[in-house]
Amino acid sequence: MSRAVAKKKDERNVIKLVRKSNELVEARYKFDIWETRVFTKMLTMVRKSDKDFQTYRIYLKDVIREYGLENNKDAYERLRAGGFKLMRKIVKVIRNTEEGLMELNTPIVVGVENLVNNEPEDAKFIDVSFHPKMKPFLLSLQSHFTIYDVRNILSLPSSYSIRIYELLKQYQTIGRRKFLLKELKEIIGVIEEIDVNGKKKYKDNYPLYGNFKQRVLKKAQRDLKKNTDIFFTFEEIKRGRAVNALIFHIHANTPWLEGLKESTTEPLDELTAKIYQQVKHWVSLDVVKSWVDTYPEAQIKNGVAYTLRQLKAGTDIPNVGGYLQTMVKQENLIDPKDEKRKRALARKQQEQAEEQKKVELDASLKMLYITIQEKETEVIDNILSAHPDAREEAIGLVTTSRFAHYDTSLSLEENMKNPLVLASFRNAIKKLYPSQFEAIDEAYAPRVQALKAELARL
Template structure:
């Protein structure tokens, strides 16, 4: 178990499910989710040591071996909803929890109904390090983090959510009924925690209808001052790179830098050093990105969530200013051997990007 493990969920799941879990329950579920490989065919029985889990959460208590069974027992009772078009699926998170007396271990299994949202994901999914949420104190922060992370690459640079829709996603319908309380206890508290602890942070604008605040615009940005520990790799743990971890370079955010062309090309090669990218390819990637190292880093991070045949071809196409943002949300896997881009601006009589995205996520139902 490692803080650098990745949590993977479909975007549809994130934006169409509503549940109310305690902070400890969320962390247990997300820790369990980080043990799932998105390429798995089926959920497996996931075994972990109770002591490791409590250490991961930073909890030092003599009652840890009785606390986890309490948490899992409550989780087994909690049914949540996923909106699937015209139907609503009511499902529990766990199908079983098994404790072997005296072993200090627990074996958990996800409900099989969650398979479409966590397994065999080829596109339209969000992936992030477990470390981003483990130290959060507010029960709403991990959920807001996921919602914003899911929309990090939106073309217009923000996501607008109706206040009532956000309340439903966070299950705060009957809590903090006054907007100012909701803003202070939920939004602003999450804003502080994301900025301090995670790889993104945000600003927001309040949109009024008459005198009432009816929606919120979230402006999401990468956070270069996050609280994550780097996962320093060496020869002894190279095998982990094929599992559920990132290497050290992926744990850092590269700000825009005004560098010479030679230095920029060298930075590209260093960034992609595990892929043996030659100087000519690195130069082409650098030039296509107009020298924007930060954009190259963003595309490289995104490439890890996609099934691609050629990293170099993918990078050359997607580092072009605007290409990544325009392609996020396309309904099928792109072929970068003969790359052709649609604008999705409505100019060809088709859907705009926002209309396409809403359709894909089921928001237009």
């Protein structure tokens, strides 16, 4: 059965969530921007509760409105072609199984249909179906998945920028992500697999790092800063003279988020969005909003569920919208026992969410401490290189400190294997050259304090 998308007053201000398994986020594939837009539209049509894939009817006018493509005269044909080209695309997913690391190569789409008669542009659509092999990565996701508001990518002009956004969004709570350069290129499709005379070859579209940096990394940096809820900075890790790896530092894009709040005059909360999806064929969004403002959540859900059960049972209801209004108003449809169970479940879910938040904050704090230690180590190495006497001065402080546990019967090298001695040595260097560490304190101390404060509130 096809699933049509209801027309919205302003599609770009409607919250629609994309939910992918982390394995799919990290999969190897390359789409052009039009294929990406069709694929993303399909993702927003998959419901969290779906047990199987549907045939998804995509009205091309909806995609054009969402992405702001009204002035692109070729948009209809490019989107239609993008849907058909998806049938030829293969996704490579690396996943852990009981038998070991497994590589799955699967098509994304198993079928695309459209009418061949000359229908008006605003009625054009394509019917698309996911390949069954995609089920583990899109349906019934309970853990290890990435979720984001599709509005973040509507204005991204490059498929590379979209892939980088997803990879960094996956690690936003940690705040940092490291990739080998070759690995990143393979994931986002800069390095792609091609067939040459029946033999598998690999083509690097940006073999020179300078070109990759300017046309992919720097462009993604500008795109995300301008259009999404996160932005990033990055460090280059070199092996010899060549860049071998990249460390991305991920930050919340507060100005963009504030702008989104201003432009989204009436953002849909989760309850409103869920109820509206169930009843949109019979009542307007404004009616659903009035229910949420007026009646308890359980009362609304019971009234809607009761009506839907009647329809499923074949009851003849001439005016479904009016019937819904009447049922939602009925207080006696509430099951007190069910309400009590739901409150208990909500409390449990909140406790679990807080516990998960603690785990994520702890991980972020540990990662931050590791980063600080790495930065301090770089500064200490520079000090020891620039000041030949620094090592002896620091050792002098360590040997006279009663907290360092320095054992005079052992050599310096043996003492340095003791974590307490090593920590005292680092502190001695910091005490002797405090100004060298001010920049690190200024950069990281506020973040440490903020994470500790957030942990204390939980």
